[in-house]
Amino acid sequence: MANTPDEETKDRLLRGVKKEVKQIMEEAVTRKFVHEDSGSIISLCAAVEACLSHGLKRSLVSILKGGNTTVSLLKQVAKGYPPAGEVITKVQEIESRLEANKKSMNGDSPNKPQYSIRAALQQRHLWIRVALFEKHLAKIVEHLHENCGKYYEKEAYLADPVHGPILASLLVGPCALDYSKMKTADHYWTDPPADELVQRHRIHSNALASGANSPRRPGLQVKKTTGNTDEHRTAVSARDYVESLHQNSRSQLLYGKNNVLVQPKEDAEQIPGYLSLHQTLEHLTIKWTPNQLMNGAAMEEAEEETDKRFTPQNRNRAKRKNGHKVIYWDYALTVNLEDIVYLHCHQQPDCGGTLVLVGQDGVQYPPIHFPCGGHLLAFLTCLENGLLPRGLLDPPLWLQRGKGKVLPKLKRKSSAQQLNPGGSESTSPKEGTQIFEGEEATDYVFRIISAFKPDIDHDEAILHSPPKFTNFPWSLKDFGPRHQLIRQNLVQSLHSPKSVYAPLSPVNELSSPTPHHQWAEQGSSIKLLCDTMRKQIISRAFYGWLAHCRHLRTVRTHLSGLVHPEIIWSEQRQNEEQGMTEEKWRSLFQDDRVIDEKEVMRSIYFGGVQHEIRHEVWPYLLGHYQFGLTEKERNEIDESTRINFEQILAEWMAVETIINQRERDTQAAKVSSDNSSDNDLLDSFSLNLHRIDKDVQRCDRNYFFFTTANLEKLRNVMCTYVWEHLDVGYVQGMCDLVAPLLVILEDEAKTYNCFCELMKRMCKNFPHGGAMDNHFANMRSLIQILDSEMFELMHQNGDYTHFYFCYRWFLLDFKRELVYDDTFSVWETIWTAKHCASANFVLFIALALVEYYRDIILDNNMDFTDIIKFFNEMAERHDAKAVLKIARELVHKVQTLIENK
Structure with a gap:
């Protein structure tokens, strides 16, 4: 039986609440917190209010007319239900505070600030928000359902015997969460967006201009010492x-x-x-x-x-x-x-x-x-x-009434003759009179006792020369029992060879003075102790050095395959940073041939390509042309490529016609089932066509190049590739790889051929390939060696050293992370790095992105969720030039590490 309009309305209201509850619970799980002013809270409050407003009694609506219906309803409920009364009280306090703030902000100024729609929505659902945060909302809804006869018509949502309890039970989960406070003046520093984190870091230390300037733990590397020590001093920002x-x-x-x-x-x-x-x-x-x-x-x-x-x-x-x-x-x-x-x-x-x-x-x-x-x-x-409370000074400072903390009142006995050399009895104190410090030069020795380290052994006390202890104005009677024990054992450690490793002696067993001739035995004991300590220090240093060398050798063996052994980090690099200009490109031609492939690769690796000549240079970089071909030979390749492309284009277009016809005619589908190998080919290509059409329509739709005509070219290239590679098929993201090629080359056939060359490497990154796991493993090794501090943070904060947040970077060669102009620069650097620095340059770009923001990541102690959110928000905002510079420096660092064997 079909649902009545009332049932459909109730189902719609319930779906709305379910959707918002699910959103809040997912946000709480993934982000580990939900702010009180989150958009999910506003949506949930609106959905709950819609349920509470549905089917109110007409008599009650007339009474409540002119005000906020649900707030007035809550006031009625509060008369006999204490939780509702608590919510009303808090709402009134907040409203009065908001009103006072509004008056103080506006005053009599004609330019009154405009309140945002978001703020208005928050105030509109204020009581529901407060009830949610105070964990009373589910109870209030349940109370309304149990007493629905007072407030609601029979067809109301809360009067329904099924929907009413469901709403109350759905709100139990959100009411159980602990929400962070509503935004105050300091709240903007607790969960800022990515661009605010970057801006705050720039204001704080001005360090992003050169990548990362904060003091860091040095990576595993070999440094050659030179006479100029200033160049090897750790770079520390004076301002920081x-x-x-x-x-x-x-x-x-x-x-x-x-x-x-x-x-x-x-x-x-x-x-x-x-x-x-x-x-x-x-x-x-x-x-x-x-x-x-x-x-x-x-x-x-x-x-x-x-x-x-x-x-x-x-x-x-x-x-x-x-x-x-x-x-x-x-x-x-x-x-x-x-x-x-x-x-x-x-x-x-x-x-x-x-x-x-x-x-x-x-x-x-x-x-x-x-x-x-x-x-x-x-x-x-x-x-x-x-x-305090984990440590203390020994002896402690004294607390004197009226003065606060004072130095310990160390007492010293002196004879009357010592105090008054003149011998006057009237001014001489009696024998044994004690005087306090402050009247002459005094020395103190405090010992730091900490709960985090073991108590000081006697061998450590021996390291200090005996006269320093015996000359201090101390006497065992000058201290309490605990301090007498400390002093006694210090004396014993100096005077008894056997007491070097002996336990503390009882207080009442003070050893007698040691004869002077025993100092020779004590000296030999000290010498033995020092020799033992020296051997232990040397042994630990040696084995630490040996472990370091073994680790270094393992690292070199593992990382040697990631970079080229030949280092091109020469003095010429500064001149090459201007890149491949049109003038330089023309100068490399002789008899219509590009004669110096190494010079081309090196120049582009360090400086990129001038945009006006990219359509000429990229076919060489992608393998469409070989270096040394004449203009005639290049034209022949273009013609051959065009003919091949048009032939394949005609084939799949004919198949597409059959597919369209089959979809329009259900009878044709029955006839085609007679040949299963052909109901398989058509189905496979038809599925790929649907995927391509879906992605092409939304590929870079905001970029000016992709008009309707150029989107059709993009589809032709993509369908042609898939028809030739049905075993691979279309995978989401391929359109992102074709689009920049089409923007530069503006020729379907040439774009198709260059894309085929590009996919020889990129195809391994897609799910049917195995390159992605290798990328993650290599990233783990690189960052562990080059930035151990960052590695430890990633390992401790949920262990995201798997580097899954880099998946999109590697899948699309950072195309989604950069604007188009930067994508061009990054891609051509990756292509040339294969020939002159590293075939795995994408790893170093990914590591450079992490290193560029390392201070922000470390300062904010980011976990896996935080870093995903951060880089998603930073998409198309990166400084590609700075990131590439860091990536090249990282390649050079690894090459140097491997070279210095």
């Missing part, structure tokens, strides 16, 4: 470094003080600089930067100006002459607190204090001199707070 000294999203600034003096070398003067303490999720970092480096933007501009104006030989001399002393970068300090064991603090009456950091290997960092005014104590306070 200075910005890292301030509060940012990745680290918290705990302490900062300018004019802190550091003596970087023994024979150098003290240099003022900026001392800062930074905290991240993983560790604490101390940084000291000379004042000469703090103006990062000015220094970066000076570097760029110097690089432009001077030759490489005079560049460093010019920088020194201009007062740009790059040596200050060597003086900057960056110290990870995990590598520090002791803090030696020296206080003098006439200065603010000196701090010396001692590492786990016993090496001391340059002394840090604080100005007067309690800055050393302030730094230690911030450091102690930053260590």
Whole structure:
């Protein structure tokens, strides 16, 4: 029985809700979050409102007339249902806040801002949105269904015994999701589109102009050392470094003080600089930067100006002459607190204090001199707070009432004679009187204890000379029980050879003073310990070097097939970057022959082809012409190609006529079934024709070239190829490969022949070929070797090192990623790279695309979904010239890696 109009309306409303619920749940699964202002939320709210508005009682509609029907309905429900009352309260708060903001924005200005349709829709369905976010919507709908007699007619959607419960159950899933907050002033920085990420990165560091300039972990490679160390220094953007000294999203600034003096070398003067303490999720970092480096933007501009104006030989001399002393970068300090064991603090009456950091290997960092005014104590306070709760200073700073944190009150016993050499009894304290620090020069030693590293062994304490410990103004009675234990074991470790690896002794078992002659035995024990440590360090270094060499050899063997062994990265490259111009192309002809194939390939590889001569050059690059042919021989090839094309064209057009006739006449289909091998040929070609027609009509429809006539040419070329290669058939995407050839050549026969040559390589990328798996495997190897930091990010964030997001890149030679002019440049570079650099140049272009945006990918910690979204939004926005430059540099890097055996 056919459905009544009411049933059809209910089914339509239900389908609408199902569609929107499915969209939201898919978005939550794929993107792992849904924003409150997502378009899917707006659509769902509209669909739910349509269901709730359907079939309201006429008496109720007349009462609610003049207002928002569903909002007024909710107010009626709220009188006896608390969840609805909560929603109404929140809606009223939001509306009052929006109204206040609207008045403050508009004021009395005649130029009032225009509110978007999106904002209007959000406000229209506000109560449904709030009920959804508060997880009450499904309950309210269920309550309306259970009490439908009060509010709805019998034919209403919610009064239906089937549709009403279905709507409530459908909304359970969306109500269970946790939605991110509605957009505020800072929301635009949480989920921006790809172009906003790129723009933000350009503003932040101005690094995309040269690819990727951020500090990175070096790849596996061999570097030849030269006398000029400046050229091999890690390239760090001055602006980025200075910005890292301030509060940012990745680290918290705990302490900062300018004019802190550091003596970087023994024979150098003290240099003022900026001392800062930074905290991240993983560790604490101390940084000291000379004042000469703090103006990062000015220094970066000076570097760029110097690089432009001077030759490489005079560049460093010019920088020194201009007062740009790059040596200050060597003086900057960056110290990870995990590598520090002791803090030696020296206080003098006439200065603010000196701090010396001692590492786990016993090496001391340059002394840090604080100005007067309690800055050393302030730094230690911030450091102690930053260590908590995972670490602490030993001994800890004391908390004094009214003053806050103070240095530990180390007490020292002194005789009356020592305190008062004059011998006056009236001024001499009694024997054993204790005085506190602050009246004279005092020294402190703090130990950093962290939960992330084992406690300091006695052998590490031995690395520090014994006088440094015994000379400090410490006494076991000056500390609490815990600190007495630390001091006691430090003494034991210095005085007893057997205690080097012994466990901590009890507090009440203080060892007696060690005789002086036992220091000789202790010295031999220290020598044995140092010899053992030296052997272990050398052994680890050797085996690490051996593993590196083995890995390097494996890499060279694996990657050697991806690039040519001959490197053409010569000085001539700068002249060749202008590419193949018309003038240069004409100069290569002698007797109507192109005589220098290598020069053609090399010039195009580095600089591309001038657009006006592409129709002449491309047939050589694709194999339609061979180098060295005369004009007569080329004309013969063109004629032969034309005849062959027209013959094939006539054949498949005749078959197409039969197919069209068969489709118009069902009787013809029965007759053709007598010859099954022929009901198979026709069906196969008919299926391909339908696929081609579908793709041709939507292929680059916005590009000016593809008028109706040229679309017909595109179809002729495509159908001709498929008729000749029915075993391959038509695969979606082939039209994208034919279209640029037709744009350049503008000749069907020549385009067909060049496309056949192109498909000898590209056919392997389609599903029936096996090249795609090889591409993914090679990409994994390349990025693992050339950018291990990026590889680790991809591996940890859901492991998308399978590189499936590159599938479309390889399938169409990046045609969908670039505008037409850039597609031409990229394609001709790929074709020429086969002859002079790498037959797998597409891999290096793909890797260059990733490397071009590496800082954005790393900074935003992108997972597989994020990177797919990012590159989909960046389609046709890439800087092809910069990407190609990076790709050529990557090829050269791999060639150099393989060459340096």
